[in-house]
Amino acid sequence: MNITPANSIVITPALEATSPDRAKQFKGFLKETGRVAVGALSVASGVVSSPLVSLAAGGATSSGTTTGSTTPELDAMKTLQTQNQKFSMDYLKLQTELQEENRRFTTLSNVEKARHDTAKAAINNLRI
Helix, strand or coil: CCCCCHHHCCCCCCCCCCCCCHHHHHHHHHHHHHHHHHHHHHHHHHHCCCHHHHHHHHHHHCCCCCCCCCHHHHHHHHHHHHHHHHHHHHHHHHHHHHHHHHHHHHHHHHHHHHHHHHHHHHHHHHHC
16 A cells, blocks of 8 residues: 655645636627527518518618528528428318318218118017
8 A cells, every 4th residue: 555645745726717708708699699580580581471571681681790691592491481382282182182081981981870770670670
């Protein structure tokens, strides 16, 4: 067992703790959040044709900040939105067709059940 003598222990002073500049971090956060908001508004105004969204995007982008979005990105978003609308309409059409088929099947099933019950009742009446 190794035992070190007390005079070999070196005690060094602790380093002074530095705290991050919270105000500077918060300003940077606000700046990045503003950029994201401006970019989202400009994309939304290109995709959604709402006067309110367009007005908001116009007001936000006129402040001199860059949006970071390009025309090809907006075209891609519009294409995706168009495809999404087409798929939604196809899905709605399929749902409507299935619902109509379900109604026809239910109606036919009810008619056949009524015929069966009538025939069964007639047979039971003959047995009595």
